[in-house]
Amino acid sequence: MSAAFFEEARAVVPMVTGEACAPYESDILEMRGKAAAVALPSSREEVQRLVQVAYRHRVTLVPQGNRTGLVGGAVADASGRQCTVSFSRMSRVRAFSAVNRSITVESGLRLSELNRFAEERDLHFPIDIGADPTVGGLLATNAGGSRLLKYGDVRRNVLGLEVVLPDAAGTVLDMARPLRKNNTGLDLKQLFVGGNGTLGIVTAASLALARVEKSRLSMFAAFRDYESAAEALPEFESAFGELLGSFEIMAADALRAVLEAFPALSMPLSPTCAPCFALIEVASAMPGLGAMFEQRGLETLQALSADGRVVDAALGAADRFWRIRDSLPLAAVREAVPLTFDVSFSRDALVPFLRDLGGWLDRTHPRLRRYEFGHFGDGGCHVIVAIPHACAADYPSMRQIALRSAIYERVMAHGGSFSAEHGLGPINMAYYRKLTSPSERATSAAVQTALDPQHVVGRCRYF
Template sequence: MNCPSCGVAIADAVMTETFLAEAARLLGPKGLTTDPDDMAPWLTDWRGRYTGAARAIASPANTAEVAALVKLCARHGVPIVPQGGNSGMSGGATPFESGREIILSLRRMNRITALDTAARSATCEAGVILQVLHEAAEKEGLRFPLTLGGKGSATIGGLVSTNAGGTQVLRHGSMRALVLGVEAVMADGSVLDLLTPLKKDNRGFDLKQVLIGSEGTLGIVTAATLRLAPAIAGRTVMWAGTASLHDARSLLLLAEDMAPGLLEGFEVLPQHSLEAVQAYTPGTRAPLTEPHAWHALIELVAGDEDTAARLPELAERILATAFERDLIADATIAASEDQAERMWLIRETISPAERALGPAMQHDISVPVEKMPAFVEAAVPRLEADWPGTRAVCFGHLGDGNVHFHVIAPPVSDRASWEAGDGKAISAQVHDMVVAWGGSISAEHGIGRLKRDELARLSDPTVLATMRAIKQALDPDGLLNPGKLV
């Protein structure tokens, strides 16, 4: 008796073997692996929510090899999951469980091909690690003004593809504002070269902006030209304790008024997050002696020596005015660069510290900046009342209207069951509230697998239809990061 499913399985196995043999010839011994041990670390996302399978991990050495590999995948119908540092928060770089896909790792493409001090720009391959770019720019008296907690693993290609933000968006913007040009391999293997930046270019669509934030679903970013900023001549970092997020918002406005053009960072965190960091990293000292409902981390940055010399006195005046207006109960100014770094380390350690507390539903949300205090004030007690035993915690970039809204689970014996049941319902409720307040369910971490269904549920139908039409036009066979974003 014939077995149709057996015949399909045999045909698929033969096709896979043929494809892998061709890919191995194309990429060489360093460019392709099917070894389960080598592949294992790259099959699970950073948060540990998704674990998939893949036929292989392909690691091209240059754009030409990426283009040739994409053409090969198109010929054999093999789906591609582009991956950088695998530090994303939404499962956008993790393959599905079917094992049909290949992971296309850009990590071997790690050269900074140009760093132009006159133009204040750098051209990087997609696999360049963010911290490496920081160090290279610093050697030339410049800086790349985007940083985040995962700077030691996040890659330029991943940052472009997810339109990453970070702690300096308040002054410099997200990756959309920092990318001057891109190079990408499209679904048919053609190379779209838009690396040369022009201040004015009115030749139709801005295609680089279509690719930025598309999470590898429209094209595979292989390089980018990025805007650099002058090196910091000096900075002053403050830490203030305040009674409410409304007071923190008023403190933000005060700092913007008193230090126009100098405010680079304004982060907020509740007492709970500070205590979580202290428990996670023994030896961490609270900047202030007493607990406070909310803490604000404030950074002033100057690009010239004269202004830098005035920053400490300006910081003192800001804090003194804040005291007079009853906006803060206590504050301190970092007395050294080491102390400033230790303050920032507290902020950068919140995510792993919160993760160590146990299961939680993490939401990367934004609402109009002026509404954020009221939103948090309304949403936190509502969630905790509706879901007894949970703890809602918000922290992040108050100046951008973007906070990380975590709902920590009560003690549970089965994390997966809680996340699939109550956790999923909690996330839907959070997203419903965000949309009702005129906000976004994804401020800086992308959509990936995590929020794909919620994007479909909550998006304007016309917006969603337009995105799907673009996807169909650029990737008609659906081979680029399928099942992500749209």
């Protein structure tokens, strides 16, 4: 199939094969595959024609952005029979409206490029994550980030999509009008947001932009314990309402790991003064609220300090605080094999989960290190369970899988999600099959079969 497909495909879209595929065959996680070929379309029409050829030859296309995904969903599998579709040549801004605060872009535009364009116009796309994915990647995973509490996930900020369907004709769903309200039938675009690169190929998106923040307060607080931090969250919401943008928890162990890994980073508070810390940020696009934020912040911290829940606190240096926060994932994986978890809960279930997990790991896996941090404000939590190289031999891959499974079982027992904002891909498909209800899987599979009966697009099959 490969040669015939390749010959026909390269007549309609630039293609590379062989050695030239290498840069597209692994991602940031070092997930590796073997692509039959890589297509490099530069227009929707080329994507359409490629889909027509792929449909005829029953080749699966794997859309790929900037390869920053954390579930392996954008690299071809090891079969050598899948064709990667790189969006590196589709990154135009098609339309922008200051009045509508909207932008229509091709899927290959990177988040950083999008925000450079927007910020020059005093606007931004308010998804704040460490990586620099393409718009297509943001859509596929429905990314969240550090300011979800205030701005929501990608879904909330999508106004429209243009999609090429994986049918014989490469039918286009032109739903890219930048409308904030449109209830004229099923809202089909929702299927492709958080669609993990399946069901269709998103070629362009209309996004809502927010005004750049003009008033801001950053606080770094040390809490007596997780319970105190969890109780403080509603206090900050009471003080700041919807202007509370971030409430990021960091365990003392995680903070200590940052200090060891990056000794040049200056810590606002000593990691030994408390078991857990929070980076709390308040912001508004309304100018002139800074002084009021600071006064209210001090009052809130003092009240929490008076009853012993807050042990110490610092105000001010947003950049420095965020550098610490953003260094956590790297610091936590030093000199260890990391098992990373991106989970979420109802906010009242977060601390009970962490207590349960911590107790169980301490009892059953005392030599493993554990780093907890993340977006408490939206119920999210990252957990990195680090297997020190010294005991790596005791944790062969089957034991790692069993450990991961056991942790996910605990997540589900606390009513949580096993993939809060990383989406679904080869890395966690097995857990999807195990942890998602049969009725949800069957319904998802029915939708996928209806839209993509031949499996022309994406790594995930939902059955």
